[in-house]
Amino acid sequence: MYAEGVAVMAGRIRDEDIALVRERTAIADVISEVVTLKSAGGGNLKGLCPFHDEKSPSFNVSPARNVFYCFGCGVGGDAIKFLMDAEHLSFVESVERLAARAGIQLRYVEDDRSAPRPRPQQGQRQRLVAAHAAAVDFYRAQLTTAGARPAREFLAGRGFDRSAAERYGCGFAPDGWDLLTKHLRQQGFTHDELVTAGLSRPARSGSLIDRFRRRLMWPIRDITGDVIGFGARKLFDDDDGPKYLNTPETPIYKKSHVLYGIDQAKREIAKQGKVVVVEGYTDVMACHLADVPTAVATCGTAFGGDHISVLRRVLFDSDERAGEIIFTFDGDAAGQKAALRAFEDDQRFVGRTFIAVSPDNMDPCELRLAKGDLAVRDLVARREPLVDFALRHVIGRFDLDTVDGRVEAMRRAAPLVAKIKDREKRPEYVRKLAGDLGMEIEPVQRAVLNAAHGPQAGGAAPAAPARPGRATPAVDSPRSMVEREALKLALQEPVLAGPMFDAVEVTDYQHPVHVAVRAAVAAAGGVSTATGGAVWIERVRDACDDLAGQALIGELAVEPLRIDGEPDPRYVSITMARLQWSSVTGRIRDLKSKIQRVNPVSNKDEYFALFGELLSLEQHARALREQAAGGL
Numbered sequence: 059m060y061a062e063g064v065a066v067m068a069g070r071i072r073d074e075d076i077a078l079v080r081e082r083t084a085i086a087d088v089i090s091e092v093v094t095l096k097s098a099g100g101g102n103l104k105g106l107c108p109f110h111d112e113k114s115p116s117f118n119v120s121p122a123r124n125v126f127y128c129f130g131c132g133v134g135g136d137a138i139k140f141l142m143d144a145e146h147l148s149f150v151e152s153v154e155r156l157a158a159r160a161g162i163q164l165r166y167v168e169d170d171r172s173a174p175r176p177r178p179q180q181g182q183r184q185r186l187v188a189a190h191a192a193a194v195d196f197y198r199a200q201l202t203t204a205g206a207r208p209a210r211e212f213l214a215g216r217g218f219d220r221s222a223a224e225r226y227g228c229g230f231a232p233d234g235w236d237l238l239t240k241h242l243r244q245q246g247f248t249h250d251e252l253v254t255a256g257l258s259r260p261a262r263s264g265s266l267i268d269r270f271r272r273r274l275m276w277p278i279r280d281i282t283g284d285v286i287g288f289g290a291r292k293l294f295d296d297d298d299g300p301k302y303l304n305t306p307e308t309p310i311y312k313k314s315h316v317l318y319g320i321d322q323a324k325r326e327i328a329k330q331g332k333v334v335v336v337e338g339y340t341d342v343m344a345c346h347l348a349d350v351p352t353a354v355a356t357c358g359t360a361f362g363g364d365h366i367s368v369l370r371r372v373l374f375d376s377d378e379r380a381g382e383i384i385f386t387f388d389g390d391a392a393g394q395k396a397a398l399r400a401f402e403d404d405q406r407f408v409g410r411t412f413i414a415v416s417p418d419n420m421d422p423c424e425l426r427l428a429k430g431d432l433a434v435r436d437l438v439a440r441r442e443p444l445v446d447f448a449l450r451h452v453i454g455r456f457d458l459d460t461v462d463g464r465v466e467a468m469r470r471a472a473p474l475v476a477k478i479k480d481r482e483k484r485p486e487y488v489r490k491l492a493g494d495l496g497m498e499i500e501p502v503q504r505a506v507l508n509a510a511h512g513p514q515a516g517g518a519a520p521a522a523p524a525r526p527g528r529a530t531p532a533v534d535s536p537r538s539m540v541e542r543e544a545l546k547l548a549l550q551e552p553v554l555a556g557p558m559f560d561a562v563e564v565t566d567y568q569h570p571v572h573v574a575v576r577a578a579v580a581a582a583g584g585v586s587t588a589t590g591g592a593v594w595i596e597r598v599r600d601a602c603d604d605l606a607g608q609a610l611i612g613e614l615a616v617e618p619l620r621i622d623g624e625p626d627p628r629y630v631s632i633t634m635a636r637l638q639w640s641s642v643t644g645r646i647r648d649l650k651s652k653i654q655r656v657n658p659v660s661n662k663d664e665y666f667a668l669f670g671e672l673l674s675l676e677q678h679a680r681a682l683r684e685q686a687a688g689g690l
């Protein structure tokens with residue numbers, strides 16, 4: 059079924075051993091290492107497919123049948139196939155990895171025609187991982203030597219004690235040209251393996267020397283916990299190298315995918331539906347130790363598309379359960395640039411993206427050192443939506459006291475608003491931007507629409523709906539439609555609408571023209587005072603001082619109601635409940651966003667007050683929903 063023939067070259071694994079590996083491997087456990095799985099019913103599990111980009115989980119795992127299958131892209135198979143595809147392993151490497159996991163000692167069949175081998179050759183990945191594991195032990199032992207004192211001082215100076223250093227496997231690369239290389243060669247690793255692993259490199263003389271020397275070492279693990287590379291920090295002034303040196307690209311170390319700390323953080327990330335992206339090894343350590351266990355960092359590269367893919371799968375970032383991504387960047391120029399770049403990436407997450415900037419420009423490690431664990435947790439709690447940060451940064455570059463400055467700031471900021479994923483939030487940001495710029499809403503709205511439709515729409519042709527004044531509100535949104543229906547009842551059936559209509563306040567209407575008509579009804583004495591007919595409609599029209607409102611009253615007075623047959627009290631009740639429900643859910647949305655912006659640590663009272671308000675509104679919404687469903 060699979061290309062098992064490739065195993066011949068390396069000494070074929072015995073068939074019964076392969077069968078045993080399949081039998082002893084729980085596929086859900088293997089896949090859970092890289093993809094967060096949730097119940098899909100019927101004993102099956104689902105997650106976001108690691109083989110194609112998706113927003114709704116179509117990747118299914120059947121623990122009972124020990125197979126996976128993606129309905130999105132059609133990839134499927136057993137655990138061996140999963141590792142081959144997900145980790146780009148050969149068949150042999152996959153089997154070896156699963157065997158090691160299950161504690162199975164593999165036996166190999168030698169090919170008769172080839173020369174006998176001293177011992178079966180393992181797959182390359184396995185060998186490179188083994189070399190790294192041996193290197194970790196070597197560096198760790200070196201950390202206790204006299205020469206490693208600057209490394210120990212560095213750690214202590216950053217607030218990391220011995221147990222923290224041990225938890226992260228910190229070590230020291232000693233002085234000397236080839237101490238690690240010799241040590242690993244003695245353990246049986248070949249010249250080629252050490253070069254391929256990135257642990258050693260050939261000197262001009264041709265002999266092998268260590269890649270890392272006189273540096274503090276952090277082992278970098280993949281999501282399953284295997285060490286695949288190192289990060290090395292400079293300790294000595296006469297070291298000419300860069301401050302941080304990382305393992306180069308190797309068959310197992312791809313810096314565009316690697317996230318430092320993901321092996322320790324992944325369970326909490328999946329559980330909390332939240333990830334904190336920090337900038338360095340010490341920041342990850344500081345966050346974890348400060349009880350922010352969801353922190354990870356990129357290693358020697360900017361946060362990019364592959365990192366997003368890895369995190370989305372762990373977050374289960376989907377339509378059903380959007381994740382929360384919190385970036386911490388320095389407040390300096392480089393950090394701001396990184397934040398703006400993250401805004402571009404933001405579009406790939408379903409979930410919401412936030413930024414947490416320390417007021418003193420301290421990174422999490424410095425913050426923990428200066429102000430303690432609580433300050434680190436507080437930094438994360440004080441996050442703000444990334445788009446707010448980006449807008450402030452863009453606007454901040456212009457002089458808003460001049461017309462030119464305001465117009466230019468609007469032009470630069472509009473594309474950011476146009477990119478906000480949640481369309482419902484755009485009008486809110488248009489208003490906010492107009493307020494921040496000190497401009498009218500209309501030009502800002504036009505600029506955002508132009509940006510949304512691309513530059514071609516911004517030419518000579520009038521871009522947005524260029525209707526003069528405020529005409530009839532669109533009837534395409536459910537909310538607008540129900541407001542319209544309520545006003546029709548008030549104008550056409552005032553006796554029926556009566557107190558039920560009057561009891562719903564003008565503030566429950568959203569569209570400005572609808573608000574004007576509702577206010578006119580009140581100014582005309584309210585529906586309860588009306589007897590109906592043309593006189594009533596004229597009275598309302600006279601009471602309306604909004605031109606668009608007056609036009610709409612004429613329209614609504616004759617437009618048929620959206621009900622077959624005669625309207626009855628039940629229909630009025632349902633309509634008014636739907637209207638209020640829209641307004642209440644809008645208020646719930648605003649409240650949730652407000653709660654999001656309140657720091658539960660430092661503003662505990664406000665947080666709980668808002669939370670209480672939210673609970674009662676939600677209760678109200680449920681009652682309205684029942685009423686809207688037809689119960690009087």
Ligand SMILES: [Zn+2]
Nearest residue numbers: 107110128131
């Ligand atoms: Zn797929």
